[in-house]
Amino acid sequence: EDQVTQSPEALRLQEGESSSLNCSYTVSGLRGLFWYRQDPGKGPEFLFTLYSAGEEKEKERLKATLTKKESFLHITAPKPEDSATYLCAVQRGNAGNMLTFGGGTRLMVKP
Amino acid sequence: NAGVMQNPRHLVRRRGQEARLRCSPMKGHSHVYWYRQLPEEGLKFMVYLQKENIIDESGMPKERFSAEFPKEGPSILRIQQVVRGDSAAYFCASSPSGLETQYFGPGTRLLVL
Numbered sequence: 060e061d062q063v064t065q066s067p068e069a070l071r072l073q074e075g076e077s078s079s080l081n082c083s084y085t086v087s088g089l090r091g092l093f094w095y096r097q098d099p100g101k102g103p104e105f106l107f108t109l110y111s112a113g114e115e116k117e118k119e120r121l122k123a124t125l126t127k128k129e130s131f132l133h134i135t136a137p138k139p140e141d142s143a144t145y146l147c148a149v150q151r152g153n154a155g156n157m158l159t160f161g162g163g164t165r166l167m168v169k170p
Numbered sequence: 171n172a173g174v175m176q177n178p179r180h181l182v183r184r185r186g187q188e189a190r191l192r193c194s195p196m197k198g199h200s201h202v203y204w205y206r207q208l209p210e211e212g213l214k215f216m217v218y219l220q221k222e223n224i225i226d227e228s229g230m231p232k233e234r235f236s237a238e239f240p241k242e243g244p245s246i247l248r249i250q251q252v253v254r255g256d257s258a259a260y261f262c263a264s265s266p267s268g269l270e271t272q273y274f275g276p277g278t279r280l281l282v283l
Binding site: 090093095101102103104105108146148150156157158159160161162163 | 174176201203205211212213214215218225226228229261263265268269271272273274275276277
């Protein structure tokens with residue numbers, strides 16, 4: 060059974076204090092690993108897709124990386140507007156297209 | 171380009187009533203997925219549909235829940251005889267094909283009294 064574990068569950072940062080969020084996964088035949096951002100009362104907003112170990116993608120203050128067992132979401136010099144829950148999900152390549160999500164990391168950035 | 175649309179955004183039902191949740195995918199997307207987010211839990215897959223076909227319903231509860239995606243109109247998630255444990259946020263996602271990024275709607279928050 061596919062498993063996705065995110066850590067920490069919650070993270071408080073001061074504005075400008077860089078950090079990383081972790082997503083550990085166990086999946087047979089990974090097709091893709093996805094990062095989403097979810098604000099309270101809203102749906103997940105797509106950030107990145109990573110397909111193979113060693114791949115990296117960047118968007119503004121966010122950078123996602125992938126190894127064979129985990130993915131990191133690095134946040135450089137965060138701002139209060141980066142406060143949200145960050146979700147990681149995996150998709151198997153050989154058994155349908157469903158996403159299996161982790162529990163998320165709640166990020167709070169204080170000014 | 172409008173995103174995934176869901177309605178209603180909030181739905182209140184009494185135990186035993188029926189709930190109908192609607193989802194219109196993004197323009198050009200023919201693949202629809204439903205996920206449920208229970209309070210204090212993560213998103214869980216329920217069902218995957220293409221037009222007029224259910225492709226994967228492995229995450230659907232065996233009773234009271236059904237889904238359809240007709241040739242014309244939105245996808246519908248139907249919950250019959252709702253119970254308090256059905257209270258959750260229900261999200262719809264769509265993609266242009268089965269293996270591409272899924273884009274999510276704003277969700278329908280169901281409250282069962």
